[in-house]
Every structure is written in C-alpha cells, then in structure tokens.
Amino acid sequence: MEIPLIDFDEAVKKLTNTSYPHQNFYIAMYSSWLGGITLNPNLMLIPIDDHMVHRGDGVFEVFKCINGNIYQLDAHFKRLKNSLNKLQLTPPYPLEKIKQIVIKTVKVSGQKNCVIRLYISRGPGDFSPKPEKSIGPQLYVVITKLVPLEERKRTIGCSLKISRVPSKGPFFAAIKSCNYLQNVLMELECTQLGVDYVVNTTEQGKIGEGPTENFALITKDKRFLTPSFDHILKGTTILRAIHFAKEMVKVGLLKGVTSCNLYVEDFKKAEEILVFGTTIDVLPITTFEGNLVGNGKPGKFYKLFFEKFIEDQTKNKEVLTPVL
Secondary structure: OOOOOOOHHHHHHHHHHOOOHHHHHEEEEEEOOOOEEEOOHHHOOOOOOOHHHHOOOEEEEEEEEEOOEEEOHHHHHHHHHHHHHHOOOOOOOOHHHHHHHHHHHHHHHOOOOEEEEEEEEOOOOOOOOOHHHOOOOEEEEEEEEOOOOOOHHHHOOEEEEEOOOOOOOHHHHOOOEOOOHHHHHHHHHHHHHOOOEEEOEOOOOOEOOOOOOEEEEEOOOOEEEEEOOOOOOOOHHHHHHHHHHHHHHHOOOOOEEEEEOOOHHHHHOOOEEEEEEOOOEEEEEEEEOOEEOOOOOOOHHHHHHHHHHHHHHHHOHHHEEEOO
C-alpha cells in the first residue's frame, strides 16, 4: 500500500482547501500557541502533543454573549480558578488578562450573540502523563455561533431517563476538566435511548447530573430541590436559578430552597422537573422514565424561571459584561 509523504507546502494546501459544515459555526479563535487571533477555521488547531489532547490535562469553561454582553463572566472565572487550583495548573497569564483576551476575541468576531469556549491546557511537549514534561500551559479561546434551540423543547418539553454510565467521584466531579469521557458516553446514551437528556446516579442511588446539565425539581408542596453538590459540578446556571428561587420564596411563590440527596423516587413524585445549562438556560422535563411529569406539560415554575433568565440577560448589569 502506497502512503504519500506530505511536505510542508502540501500540508498547508490540504489545510486551507479542506472544509466541513461545522466550520460555518466557528468564528474566531485566540491561541497562545499561535500568539494571536485567527478568523480562519482551518487554523483553529492545537498541537497533538498538548497534554489536553492525549491526557485530558486541562480545564475549560463555556459561557455566552447575549446582545453584546457576556453573561456571568465572573461566575465562570470563579469556577475556572477552582478547577485550575484542583489540577495544580497555573494559567499562562493572570486571570484578569485572560478576561481581556476573551472580551477582545469576542469583539474581533463581531458576534453579538455567540458561545465562548475557553480552554487552559497543560501545554505541548512529550507524550507522557508527567506534567513537568510540558513546555508550558496554553490558552485557547474559541467563539462559535449560538445555535437556536429546538422550539418544541420549550413548548412541549423534554424527556429524561436514568443513565447507566456511573457518576464521577466527588473530587473529579467538582473539576470542569477536559476529561469528559463519561459525559460523552451519556450523550451517546441519549441518542441510543431516544431521549433529550439522561441523568446519572451514584453507587448509593443519589441523583447526579446530566452530560452538561444540572437538574432540579419542584415538589408538590412547592419546594425547590437540587441534588447535593458534593458529587456533581456546580453549574453557574443552576446557581443563578437558586438565587431566583430564593427570591420566589420571599414573595411566597415557593416554600423553600434546598440542596439535598435526591433519588429516583423523588423525581417520580415531582410536580415539575427542570434542567439547567449555559446555552439552554432552563427547560422543562415533561416525561421521566417514560412517565408524565405533573400533567405532562411545561409547568408554571418553568415559565417563571425562564422569564427570570431572560430578564437577567437583558437588564441586570451586575451579571453582564459589555463587549460590543
């Protein structure tokens, strides 16, 4: 079998002449490895020996820009700092400088509504798992288009089943690392099971999290409950939802807000089940394990939380960072 030997010029030609549909959504990328921002999707690459590639040794955050304002930038950077500390990974620049790089990359992209994907890796150098073999940490910031949500997920609701993929242990669950193999397998399950979302459980049967989402339920006596955060990642969106829920308690819409151990039976008895995430904000779960949740339609509290997020993202200057 003949395998061609490719020289530099042929490789560049191949890169610049290759395209695929997903690249239409890739707008801009800052790369510390390249030393700047590129608008060419074919150049949005990282070295194969970057420890983030061959070991998952890196951390990431995904947040969004709405109407020219980055939503919850500080909250995402607070979690980013926690992940970096747990991995003993020093970023290539101070976090405040990285914030400015994020803002500048969004500006260059020209997108008022987009998704921002931030990665900090251990960096390239050697294929061993030894961190000290890297030549230094790297920063990658990718701006992609914000894909519209399927309308039926809001009007009809979403389906949820229990995942067969085991949950992460408490230490790794609290780190938003680039090792997302369990999350990938959960997404695969969604396709195989024909549902919108799955949620994992611990060995003790405690409800955990989705592939990239957090869950909460409304009890029949109007309490807002989330799974305990000792074995799941604290999503910035559900933390914001807890803030909204506490406001609802003050005005008498809810009777309480609690994070506690929840089990499958608790979800089966819920009046509403809600799913939270960066790009979806909040969605209603209307079937759980094939059975209707409540009356099988998006409920009152789903609508209240959705309205709160829309208001937050358009009017609340405390959680909005202007870009354009």
